[in-house]
Amino acid sequence: MTGGAGFLGSHLCEQLLSRGTEVVCLDNLITGSRRNVEECARNPLFRLVECDVTRPLSVAGEVDLVLHLASPASPKDYQRLPIETMLVGGQGCLHALELAADKGARFVLASTSEVYGDPLEHPQRESYWGNVNPVGPRAVYDEAKRYAEALTCAYRRERGTRTGIARIFNSYGPRMHPDDGRMVPTFVCEALRAEPLTVAGSGEQTRSVCYVSDTVRGLLALADSESEGPVNIGNPHEHSVRQLAEMIRELVGSDSPIDSTVGAVDDPQRRCPDITVAGEQLGWQPEIGLREGLLRTIHWFAGQLGADTASDRVRLPTAGS
Template identity: 60%
Template sequence: MVTGGAGFVGAHLCELLLEEDIEVIAVDNLATSSADSLDHLRRYAGFRFVRHDVTQPMPPSCEADVVFHLASAASPRDYLALPLETLRAGSHGTENALELARRARARFVLASTSEVYGDPLEHPQQEGYWGNVNPIGPRSVYDEAKRYAEALTSAYRREFGVDTAIARIFNTYGPGMRAHDGRMIPAFLDQALKNEPITVTGTGEQTRSICYVEDTARGLLALARADHPGPVNIGNPEELTVRQVAERIKHLTGSRSPIEYIDAVVDDPQRRCPDISLARDVLGWEPKVDSEDGLRRTAAWFRRAPSH
């Protein structure tokens, strides 16, 4: 079962599982996604979609051997527009998914986030770092929801012996992203393809590490197949400035867009880069798609997307 299965990462994970002849139940309330994202999966006999809000108890039909919990608003635009819903997805939603895993004696994989590190004072970020998070800022509805979800997942492991694992996903991109979801790469691509100004927040010197979505999905599957509880960083250790990402997208698309600088975002992390030594050691996982190739593939998809 994949909660948030119609979302960007969720849909890619569903496809990876189905390609390996694994039966998949995708659960989503479609608050920030569309059932259209699953159309290409309906050709698989082992695929089933259940429209359901995970903050409510799971339907009895949703039995599974592995539960991937991805349900949450994930883009800044979405979680700032849905603050309480985001907090409930991290709290009630995580508990309902954990209860299902407890009853079914299933492996439970929580899709957490690099946002639990906040604006990090440690670089690169290792899993033992506790983070530097503003608990009352506008981004806290997402950051703290994920931190609580990690605490709850760990408590279920200690209290009930549930077979849990925590993945901390770093910036992920690729085909299927919505142009206007507020995240850096789709925003830059949308602007570049329209020859509109590419708007970089702050100085543009803040860094990100971007991981192609197929690699992220492989990392989640590798963690599900392991016996490690995590947390494990899933991301690409190549560090780029936001300005470099904008320039690379402008070059790849042949855009005439100027790069413009706008006000910095509140609590925007200044450096973001994972240490993936643990993922390499315990999962045998590392990203395979470099940023140049991944951005080229994503730009090609955006050119074909209906909105372009």
Template identity: 50%
Template sequence: MKRVLITGAAGFLGSHLCDRFISEGYHVIGMDNFITGDKKNLLHLEDHPNFEFIEHDVTEFVKVEGRLDYILHFASPASPIDYLKIPIQTLKVGSLGTHNLLGLAKAKKARILIASTSEVYGDPLVHPQTEDYYGNVNTIGPRGVYDEAKRFQESITMAYHRFHGLETRIVRIFNTYGPRMRLNDGRVIPAFMGQALRGEDLTIFGDGLQTRSFCYVDDQVEGIYRLLLSDYVYPVNIGNPHEITIKAFAEEIIKLTDTKQKIVYKPLPEGDPLQRQPDIGLAKKILDWQPKVDRVEGMKTTFDYFKGLSEEELYKSEHKDFTNHIKL
């Protein structure tokens, strides 16, 4: 039985990856420090014979007993609320955390897949975004802590590949959604759905003409799984190329939830990208991958998940105090 370490295992994507690898017959070791992850995302695996969990901060030395075949590094704040609230930790997990896990992969002779992001493209001047586009990133803006953490992560990963011959893979993840997202984490889908469930007006930042492309979590996980097992070492976009404006998407949510809310507009946050659409030609070519889940179907499944949350979860604020978790 092959053994895989998944960091950020209690997060949205990390927990779905745990499920996928267990279903494929792997022994999964999950790792998380619960800064942004949620224990409930892993409760269904608590007694599974092929799952074990280590509570640990990957910015500190990472030790795992026994053989490792694969490492998937998904430990990182991923929403604006998180990385603007804990900017130092965000930079550390992308730099120190990645360094620690690359060192572990080298010691274990394991293949490692690094979770990068479409944010490495910044506010793009090329549309749609291809993997050979270098990006338009403000290094000193408030979002720079996340963008640059991920860009450094890619650089050190390729350095380990070139200098040490380490088997590495890099996935650039575009907007992904589905069950287990945190309802009020600042990203557009849970934000809109949370407002609809609470009977609040839907808030659009800016004029609503900025675009996003939303990929359902099952499609995202399939792309990541195929990339890990491929022979391709350079970054690959995994996302849904169907682009939609935020205004049109808000109208879709109002229709889906059968609510009567209005759309209200607020100023656009500094550095918020105006366009986001992946070119997935490379993923189609080398992975034979493209998304299959229609947005209407995926949004209905996601909304049904949010409707099942408790009232306490529905009204919980994500602006929590991270102070006890942070080592500056």
């Protein structure tokens, strides 16, 4: 698995290990962390290899599955690392595909809903081609993933590689970086610190957020299938950004105000998946409700931040409430 020490990758490693699967995690730790895979490292079936996947890959022995997750994923990271983002979507994907082709393995690409850009179709189906600005500040991530999808399809058509493409919508949960700029960790940490919750733009733009365990189940369902994809993996329940900020503030028990900041360039105004294909081909749909998922995330971040960083005004509910 490339990018296995990242947010999604580390959860995926854990689930594969729980099946008794041997996992080789390839990561340069540019946005991932050894801390994310500390528990995995205690399992003799797990091996972390610190390497750059934009260089040719070599893995000894048989390989049944190659999962390509390596990429900066938050706008803060991919705008800080634009060239690295393009290279891992291009050369990194190429080398992961070469490894799969050489080993006769199934290949799964972790693509993104960002391939739809600021969509003119709602909800977004896999047949929609997207509305992407190829030269805007988000382009390095969007176009890297679009290129990776095209390359993956080329390997299937020309080399017969057994490939699958997952288009992952906003996922959240434990192990997200508190300062990576993405919506859920930003709101949670601001509320826990009794700081104003900063909503970009009007806050009326919508998102659908999927708890990490559901996203991982979807990726594994795709890996276990022969579906070519692309397949949307996300939660079809849509909420405005302001609604999500208000819900997080309520669950934390914070009195923090909600402030507006300047909206991001090319920020999608509506984002919600049609998951019909995932249901029909993979038998998958999300199981964790929004309040439950947010509570799990809030409790994890509260533990990470420590009691001394949370305001006395914060009144966290119990995890089962």
